[in-house]
Amino acid sequence: MSDYELRTVLDSSGGAGDHDSGLSDAELMHCYRSMLMVRAFDDTAMKLQRSGRIGFSIPNRGIEATQVGAASALRTTDWIFPSYRDFGMALYHGVSATDMMHNMFGNALDASKGRQMPVHFSFEEPIHFVSISSPIGTHIPQGVGAAHAMKLRGEDSVALISFGDGGTSSLGFHSGLNFAGVWKSPAVFLCQNNGYAISMPTEKQTASDGFAVKGEAYGIPAILVDGNDLLAVRQATAEGVARARAGDGPTLIEAKTFRMGGHSTSDDPSKYVPKELLDEWEEKDPVPRFEAYLASKGLWVEGDRETLYSGCMAEVKEAADLAQATPLPSLETIFSDVYEEVPQHIRSQGEEAYDLLRRKGDAGGGGGEFPL
Numbered sequence: 001m002s003d004y005e006l007r008t009v010l011d012s013s014g015g016a017g018d019h020d021s022g023l024s025d026a027e028l029m030h031c032y033r034s035m036l037m038v039r040a041f042d043d044t045a046m047k048l049q050r051s052g053r054i055g056f057s058i059p060n061r062g063i064e065a066t067q068v069g070a071a072s073a074l075r076t077t078d079w080i081f082p083s084y085r086d087f088g089m090a091l092y093h094g095v096s097a098t099d100m101m102h103n104m105f106g107n108a109l110d111a112s113k114g115r116q117m118p119v120h121f122s123f124e125e126p127i128h129f130v131s132i133s134s135p136i137g138t139h140i141p142q143g144v145g146a147a148h149a150m151k152l153r154g155e156d157s158v159a160l161i162s163f164g165d166g167g168t169s170s171l172g173f174h175s176g177l178n179f180a181g182v183w184k185s186p187a188v189f190l191c192q193n194n195g196y197a198i199s200m201p202t203e204k205q206t207a208s209d210g211f212a213v214k215g216e217a218y219g220i221p222a223i224l225v226d227g228n229d230l231l232a233v234r235q236a237t238a239e240g241v242a243r244a245r246a247g248d249g250p251t252l253i254e255a256k257t258f259r260m261g262g263h264s265t266s267d268d269p270s271k272y273v274p275k276e277l278l279d280e281w282e283e284k285d286p287v288p289r290f291e292a293y294l295a296s297k298g299l300w301v302e303g304d305r306e307t308l309y310s311g312c313m314a315e316v317k318e319a320a321d322l323a324q325a326t327p328l329p330s331l332e333t334i335f336s337d338v339y340e341e342v343p344q345h346i347r348s349q350g351e352e353a354y355d356l357l358r359r360k361g362d363a364g365g366g367g368g369e370f371p372l
Contacts, residue, residue: 004212004224006256009231012284014292021231022238025299030073033229033308034092035064035287040312041087041097042261044320045104045118049265053324054104058084058119059261061224062228065286066192066255068092069233072242074160079128079150081143081161083192084119085259089162095128097316101323113337114329137170138165142187144180147187147244158244160237163192166197168211177252179219184249188240191221191252192227194259195281199272205274215252227257228286230371231293258284331357332371342372 009019021028024172038060045057060067067088074080078087090100099111103121106114111122112131122131130146133139143161151158167173168191180187195202208214213298215222224235233255240251257280262269269278287305294300335342335350342350350370 004210004222005255006224006226007236008226008229009235009287010226010229010293012289014289014294014296015303016231016293016296019231019341021234023234027072027296028294028297029299031092032290033312034068034071034088035230035290036305036309037091037097037312038064038067038088038315039287040309041091041100041195043311044316046265048104048320053320055118056265057104058087058264060085060087062258062260062285063192063194064088064282065290066190066227066231066233066257069151069230070160070162070190070237070253070255072230072234073159073237074127076127077155077157078157078241079130079143079146079157080313081130081139081159081166082121082132083139083148083162083167084132084134085164085184085192085194086162089160090121090123090129093129095121095123095126097319098322099123101316101319102326104120104320105323105326106328107323107326107363108329108333109323109326110329113333115333118319137167137172137176139163140167140170140172140176141179144183144185144187147180147185147250148183149328151183151186151247155244157186158241159185159187160190160241162192163185164197165191165193165195165202165205166200167191168214169197169205177215177220177250179216180250181220184247186244186247187250188237188244189215189250189252190237191254192257193254194227194257195277196259196263196269197217198263198267199269201272210254212252212254220250220252222252222254224254224256227255228284228289230286230290257286260285335372347372 048054071089071092102110104118120132123129126149143159147159212222221238225232236253291300354370
């Protein structure tokens with residue numbers, strides 16, 4: 001058994017005793033709606049993928065409390081280095097479903113101008129949300145470097161670096177934690193232990209007793225927390241953030257949770273997840289657990305979920321329709337945002353590309369004139 005005690009605030013019936021979350025009633029309801037928005041975005045993205053309108057998506061069902069709880073402990077001046085299963089962090093901080101859908105379609109209003117895969121969001125506002133990286137773990141040392149830069153500049157900011165249990169097997173995990181421990185970088189590492197690294201179960205992922213213990217090798221304090229308990233994740237993250245802001249260095253958080261779906265829309269979890277295990281975690285669904293807490297505070301009654309979820313679905317559907325109707329990035333964007341002054345060999349390639357479109361009668365060629 002692990003030497004780390006699993007931290008919880010909410011019991012199975014949603015009771016929190018005398019715990020003070022530090023959140024107002026409006027903020028608690030914002031947390032709740034953010035979780036429902038994640039589910040609405042997930043449901044819509046699945047339908048879009050199955051109908052061939054987008055390439056793929058990453059399901060988040062079951063992980064919402066970890067995402068939203070952690071995000072609620074951050075300021076908008078902080079930086080998030082997310083995994084690809086962190087929709088809730090962006091939505092909590094006010095990123096619109098429309099801006100997220102622009103990325104899913106890779107259109108002209110996508111922040112990456114179609115250069116990234118779906119789900120690889122990046123936003124400068126309303127919070128610094130760094131582009132998701134497909135190679136597992138590469139963003140961990142990047143986040144540490146950014147955190148250390150904040151320290152050198154004397155900034156009062158923190159980097160939240162989020163990854164799955166599979167990310168702990170990457171080289172980036174080990175080098176990132178080692179540097180952060182030595183430098184005392186203002187970073188909070190959030191390991192979302194959701195049971196499987198794609199189809200690889202946790203017990204085959206590592207021989208150590210969980211993931212929180214891995215912090216000891218790098219001199220980093222760690223917290224093991226119930227990832228389906230939004231308030232417990234918020235509390236653990238807030239402690240790590242406070243430690244980082246005080247100049248005391250990083251914290252590793254292991255959030256025990258479970259993804260109640262596939263690794264991606266290309267995945268069939270029924271091939272490797274036992275039904276009994278899925279049924280067990282269905283009973284621990286973070287949404288009804290948080291609803292029970294809200295009900296105990298007089299903020300939720302039966303039927304509220306259906307009403308709020310219907311509104312979320314309408315918002316996400318409108319976003320998807322708008323994103324699909326938005327034109328694709330123009331040819332010029334292949335060459336822009338790379339050089340301050342376009343070098344001659346790139347200019348020659350651009351002129352050839354535009355001339356080809358002109359000769360083939362493609363209006364996107366702009367009459368054959370290279371615009372840069």
